[in-house]
Amino acid sequence: MALTSAFPTVGFDLDMTLIDSRPGIHACYLALAERTGVFIDADLAVTRLGPPLEEELRNWFPEGEVAGVADLYRAMYPSIAVAATPAMAGAREAIGAVREAGGRAVVVTAKFEPNAKLHLAHLGMEPDAVIGDLWAEAKAEALREQDAVVYVGDHVGDVRGARAAGALSVAVATGPCAPAELRAAGADVVLDDLLGFPEWLSAYLDASRA
Structure with missing residues (x-):
């Protein structure tokens, strides 16, 4: 143009x-896994950053839980991910x-x-x-x-x-x-x-x- x-x-x-954003997101996924009791491969997740959060969460949570878990992740994010990035x-x-x-x-x-x-x-x-x-x-x-x-x-x-x-x-x-x-x-x-x-x-x- x-x-x-x-x-x-x-x-x-x-x-x-x-x-x-890899260090902060990695830490946030680990904290989310601990909070929910659901395994998340944070090492793998940070190799495919770009698409919306919900797309990654669908690899680890049933569809009916994704929206709520996304809200939880976003609420946890500022105290975990921002300073680490x-x-x-x-x-x-x-x-x-x-x-x-x-x-x-x-x-x-x-x-x-x-x-x-x-x-x-x-x-x-x-x-x-x-x-x-x-x-x-x-x-x-x-x-x-x-x-x-x-x-x-x-x-x-x-x-x-x-x-x-x-x-x-x-x-x-x-x-x-x-x-x-x-x-x-x-x-x-x-x-x-x-x-x-x-x-x-x-x-x-x-x-x-x-």
């Missing part, structure tokens, strides 16, 4: 894009690069929105907006509402969301999806991580405004 005016908005996914390398710099270019940086994530905001506040990252509880193509409405021309994520679901919104899909290979998988899903750009994002953004802006 070419720029037609002043640089607008870049959207970012949260888990495994801006934050390495670091920023991904280059996350602050990526948001800063958007701001320095005169744009807005927004977060659009499948994570429960209040918990997403707690993570960002704890890490001192201040996007212009945070929209939670959206996964894959459902992210497109929020991205369009925010006038996002680029969406950055680590999962094929993020690629699908970007494409559904008509935004450029920039994928980072820091989550569960390999570069080849991200490209096959239709990512326009695949970066190793966010450390390469500011340089890519500068080149993209130069080309778009030429």
